[in-house]
Amino acid sequence: MSDADPRARASDAREDRVEGTLLGGACGDALGVPYELGSAPLAAGEVPRMIGGGLGPYAPGEWSDDTQMAVVIARAAAEHGLRTVDALDAVVTGWVDWLASGASDVGTQTRQVLGEVAADVDGARAAERARLASYALHAQTGRTAGNGSLMRTAPVALALLDDPAALGEQARAISGLTHADPLAGDACVLWCHAIRRAVLDGDVPDLAEHVVELPHARRDQWAGWIADAERRTPSAFAPNGYVVTALQAAWSAICHPLGDGPLVVASLSAAVHAGDDTDTVAAIAGSLLGAAHGASALSAEWLDAVHGWPGLRADDLRDLARRVADRGDPAAVDLQVSDELDEVAEHLVSRGLGEGHHFVVHGRPVRGGRSSEYIGLRVLDDGSYRVWYSGDRGTPRTYVETPDWAVARQRFVDEVELLGASRGDWKAPRRHRWKRR
Ligand SMILES: [Mg+2]
Structure with a gap:
C-alpha cells in the first residue's frame, strides 16, 4: 500500500x-x-x-x-x-x-x-x-x-x-x-x-x-x-x-x-x-x-x-x-484496507450503506431492530479475497474466494445492494457496474 x-x-x-x-x-x-x-x-x-x-x-x-x-x-x-x-x-x-x-x-x-x-x-x-x-x-x-x-x-x-x-x-x-x-x-x-x-x-x-x-x-x-x-x-x-x-x-x-x-x-x-x-x-x-x-x-x-x-x-x-x-472483528480490525477497498467503502457509504471501512452491511428490518445479517469482504493471508454472508444465526457462508479483485468487488457490491434493497430505509440505486481495472 x-x-x-x-x-x-x-x-x-x-x-x-x-x-x-x-x-x-x-x-x-x-x-x-x-x-x-x-x-x-x-x-x-x-x-x-x-x-x-x-x-x-x-x-x-x-x-x-x-x-x-x-x-x-x-x-x-x-x-x-x-x-x-x-x-x-x-x-x-x-x-x-x-x-x-x-x-x-x-x-x-x-x-x-x-x-x-x-x-x-x-x-x-x-x-x-x-x-x-x-x-x-x-x-x-x-x-x-x-x-x-x-x-x-x-x-x-x-x-x-x-x-x-x-x-x-x-x-x-x-x-x-x-x-x-x-x-x-x-x-x-x-x-x-x-x-x-x-x-x-x-x-x-x-x-x-x-x-x-x-x-x-x-x-x-x-x-x-x-x-x-x-x-x-x-x-x-x-x-x-x-x-x-x-x-x-x-x-x-x-x-x-x-x-x-x-x-x-x-x-x-x-x-x-x-x-x-x-x-x-x-x-x-x-x-x-x-x-x-x-x-x-x-x-x-x-x-x-x-x-x-x-x-x-x-x-x-x-x-x-x-x-x-x-x-x-474479522472484517475491520484485521483488515489492512487497500486503496481499492477504500474506493468500495466510499461507493457504499455514498449510497447510505455500510460502515466505512468495515464492510458490514445489514439486512432487512426485523421486529425490535435490524437483522444481524451482513455481507463481508476481506483480504486473506495469501492476498486473495473472500466475500461472505453471515445470517441471523451467525453461520457464515462464503460466496466467493478469488485472487481477482474485480470479481470479488463486483460480487460484494451486488450482494450488498441486494441485501440493502430489502432494508426499509434504503432505496436501491440504479445497478452499478465497476469499470474493470
Ligand atoms: Mg467488585
Missing part, C-alpha cells in the same frame, strides 16, 4: 484503545476497591490510590469481581467470538468455574443465578439454564436491575466492533444471563455502543445519541437519566447498586473530572468519589475512558500495580483485549 505509515499509526492508536478498554476497566476496579462502601476514608478532593483492602480484602492493585467476570467473557470471546450459542455456554461455564474457585466477591443476584446453574444438571445448555434462572428470579422478585451485568460488559463491545446490530443483541443477551431486567440490558446496550464508538473514533462519544439503540418505549426515560448525569456530580447518584444510578454515576464522572491531574486520572477520581459501590462505578467509567483515550493514557503506576484473578497482569489484559478484537 502506498502510504503505509499513516495507516500503521492509525492501527497502533486503535490497538491502544482496544487494550485500554479492558485495562481502563481493570484500573478503575482496582482503584475503587479500597473505598467500596466506605471501607477506607477518602477526604474531599483526595486522589484515590490502589491501596487494596476493601471488602476482599484485596492486595494493592488487585481487581475484583467486575474484572474477573469480564475476563471470563473476554476469554470466551477470544476463543469463540460472541455470536454463537457455544460462546454463551462458554461464558456461563466460565463464570460457574470462577464462582467455584476464584471469586473474591460476588453480587447477590449473580450468585443466586450461577448457583442454580451449577446445581441443575438436567442436560440443558449452560446459557439456556442461566437465562431461565435469571428470568425466573426476575419473575419472582421483580428486582433484578443491579449493576452486575453493566460492570462486566466491555469485552462484548470489543468482540463485535464490526457489527453494531449484533452488538446490541449480544450485549442484552449476555446481560440477561444473570440480570433479566430490561433496564440492565438497556444499560449494557448503551455502554457497549458508546465503547464501540470510542474505540473507532478515539473520543468519548455523546452517550445520549445511543438511546436510539433502545426500544422506543424507554428512549425518553434514558435520555432524561443521561441529561441528569450530565448536570449533577457523581455523588448525586449514590446509592449506585442500581444499574441506572451506576451508569449515571459513571457518566457523571466522565463529564465532571475531579482535580487538575491527567483527564483519565481525574475522571476515575470522580468515579471513586461517587461513593458506595466505588469499584463498580470506576470499572464502568474506566472501560469507556480507556476505549476513548487508550491504554497509553492510564497512569504507569496503575499499570504496574494492576492484577488479579486468574493470575493476570496488565500485559495479559492487553493481549486478551487484542485477541478479542481480532476474533470478533
Whole structure:
C-alpha cells in the first residue's frame, strides 16, 4: 500500500484503545476497591490510590469481581467470538468455574443465578439454564436491575466492533444471563455502543445519541437519566447498586473530572468519589475512558500495580483485549484496507450503506431492530479475497474466494445492494457496474 505509515499509526492508536478498554476497566476496579462502601476514608478532593483492602480484602492493585467476570467473557470471546450459542455456554461455564474457585466477591443476584446453574444438571445448555434462572428470579422478585451485568460488559463491545446490530443483541443477551431486567440490558446496550464508538473514533462519544439503540418505549426515560448525569456530580447518584444510578454515576464522572491531574486520572477520581459501590462505578467509567483515550493514557503506576484473578497482569489484559478484537472483528480490525477497498467503502457509504471501512452491511428490518445479517469482504493471508454472508444465526457462508479483485468487488457490491434493497430505509440505486481495472 502506498502510504503505509499513516495507516500503521492509525492501527497502533486503535490497538491502544482496544487494550485500554479492558485495562481502563481493570484500573478503575482496582482503584475503587479500597473505598467500596466506605471501607477506607477518602477526604474531599483526595486522589484515590490502589491501596487494596476493601471488602476482599484485596492486595494493592488487585481487581475484583467486575474484572474477573469480564475476563471470563473476554476469554470466551477470544476463543469463540460472541455470536454463537457455544460462546454463551462458554461464558456461563466460565463464570460457574470462577464462582467455584476464584471469586473474591460476588453480587447477590449473580450468585443466586450461577448457583442454580451449577446445581441443575438436567442436560440443558449452560446459557439456556442461566437465562431461565435469571428470568425466573426476575419473575419472582421483580428486582433484578443491579449493576452486575453493566460492570462486566466491555469485552462484548470489543468482540463485535464490526457489527453494531449484533452488538446490541449480544450485549442484552449476555446481560440477561444473570440480570433479566430490561433496564440492565438497556444499560449494557448503551455502554457497549458508546465503547464501540470510542474505540473507532478515539473520543468519548455523546452517550445520549445511543438511546436510539433502545426500544422506543424507554428512549425518553434514558435520555432524561443521561441529561441528569450530565448536570449533577457523581455523588448525586449514590446509592449506585442500581444499574441506572451506576451508569449515571459513571457518566457523571466522565463529564465532571475531579482535580487538575491527567483527564483519565481525574475522571476515575470522580468515579471513586461517587461513593458506595466505588469499584463498580470506576470499572464502568474506566472501560469507556480507556476505549476513548487508550491504554497509553492510564497512569504507569496503575499499570504496574494492576492484577488479579486468574493470575493476570496488565500485559495479559492487553493481549486478551487484542485477541478479542481480532476474533470478533474479522472484517475491520484485521483488515489492512487497500486503496481499492477504500474506493468500495466510499461507493457504499455514498449510497447510505455500510460502515466505512468495515464492510458490514445489514439486512432487512426485523421486529425490535435490524437483522444481524451482513455481507463481508476481506483480504486473506495469501492476498486473495473472500466475500461472505453471515445470517441471523451467525453461520457464515462464503460466496466467493478469488485472487481477482474485480470479481470479488463486483460480487460484494451486488450482494450488498441486494441485501440493502430489502432494508426499509434504503432505496436501491440504479445497478452499478465497476469499470474493470
Ligand atoms: Mg467488585
